[in-house]
Amino acid sequence: MTKTLIFGHKSPDTDTICSAIVYADLKKKLGIDVEPVRLGELNGETEYALNHFNQEAPRLVETVADETDEVILVDHNEFQQSADDIDQVEIKEVIDHHRIANFETKSPLYYRAEPVGCTATILNKLYKENDVEVSETMAGLMASSIISDSLLFKSPTCTDEDEKAARELAEKADINLEEYGLEMLKAGTDISDKSAEELISLDAKAFDMGEKNVRIAQVNTVDTSDVLTRKAELENAMQKEVDENNYDLFVLLITDILDSDSTVLTVGTEKESVEKAFDVKLEDDQAVLEGVVSRKKQVVPPLNKVFG
């Protein structure tokens, strides 16, 4: 029997990385042979969280079928967001908080999805259901995931359950949620050493919407104008991705984590769909979406509706 691999989505964010580590911790404590791995580079925010809790990063892999028959997915289910050879292994479990699409299995499995703001919120429940104590480090990683996915509870994806779990976990991890959280989020906004290609792929997901293929990337910032000084460079990189992958639309959300607004840049033949979906006028392929911080809750559904 080979080791079961646990991993989150491509272009990993803090929840995807930490949830893989944390669920592997729980599984090991339940006597199951697993290893957390990751499908992409860490972002600055996740590095900050792992460093703070002295946690090693999961091993980087590109494919999985060459080393295991069985995998567990956290924080995603859509195959295009998963390992390239996901269809060649058996998915034993999924722990997730997203819609279900482009996903199927040949056999019954354990699938636990809840409409909460963060995978870690569900994992915190699973420790309780299995009567396993949460360590200080695991508590810190789960709190970091919730801070990240909820932008410190400001995102409309954040539920009461998420906030309650974060406060409980912060206590166990001995951190001040607001102070630690703001430092962690800021650590993710330093883009000075990032190429445009990196910026549009660090937190990017592809979606099948109706007949269309849509890519949505997100960059957090504390200074939108600073990011926009690189607009031409970012749009060139987006156009290249559109050409190479036949995306019908590429949307880059530049999200101000202090003001909780996003500025969008758009590339692709379906740009006008953004105007329809958000009732805005694009000027020079750019618009401000007021109060929009969540790709999942505020960007995917209205675009999906337009592409229906």
Next chain:
Amino acid sequence: MTKTLIFGHKSPDTDTICSAIVYADLKKKLGIDVEPVRLGELNGETEYALNHFNQEAPRLVETVADETDEVILVDHNEFQQSADDIDQVEIKEVIDHHRIANFETKSPLYYRAEPVGCTATILNKLYKENDVEVSETMAGLMASSIISDSLLFKSPTCTDEDEKAARELAEKADINLEEYGLEMLKAGTDISDKSAEELISLDAKAFDMGEKNVRIAQVNTVDTSDVLTRKAELENAMQKEVDENNYDLFVLLITDILDSDSTVLTVGTEKESVEKAFDVKLEDDQAVLEGVVSRKKQVVPPLNKVFG
């Protein structure tokens, strides 16, 4: 706000009917406005169980979107097994124990699947997780579901969890599991008043396997030869279904619940796949599959493998 409808699959069996009733009971006790409904006629076994516990059958519906925006699925997820207009409503929850396929949502949802033998086994857990007491009637319906899906613990789909739950529930429902169970299973085997069309559709499911469209029906019996006296009539009815629905293969499993073997009848252009999948030789479109009682665990996976 319209009432949320809860229902299981078409060609309902005891687990699908009882799980809809039971989950509606739990939801109501949690203060949520729901109604259990069903997508087809009750079989004799389910009627026996409902009568025994003085439980009314759920209301029969054909479509759902005309009366609600929100539904909860139990005991299935594949759209072709669900309401015909399932794509027009929001699926808020799924409680299931099958593979996931031909299923997708636009929004995050609560999805709880476990690789156990019966949906009711998961529901019994959900009562506990929500600290809600199980009534005598609900315990009886859940025990009946587990007896039915596991053929009194003889099916390979049956897990320790299922058996443990059934024994716990039987005590609450004040029934002798073996005695009640055998009576209930036998009640489902009386086919004398059933037409061939009814027999091949009472417990039938369609599956997309690779490029092929496969229909698999199951009839339980305590006397296989009695069922086989109607072979010609059954095969005619199967051929009619194949012609009308473009099935590539129709398999009827005649399962002896005392011996735990099944005899298969096969119709369609892909009959030889059955020979490959089970390493048997069809004689006159018929073969015995020794030790096979579970469509899900022993019939769907080997056929799926052949169709790739």
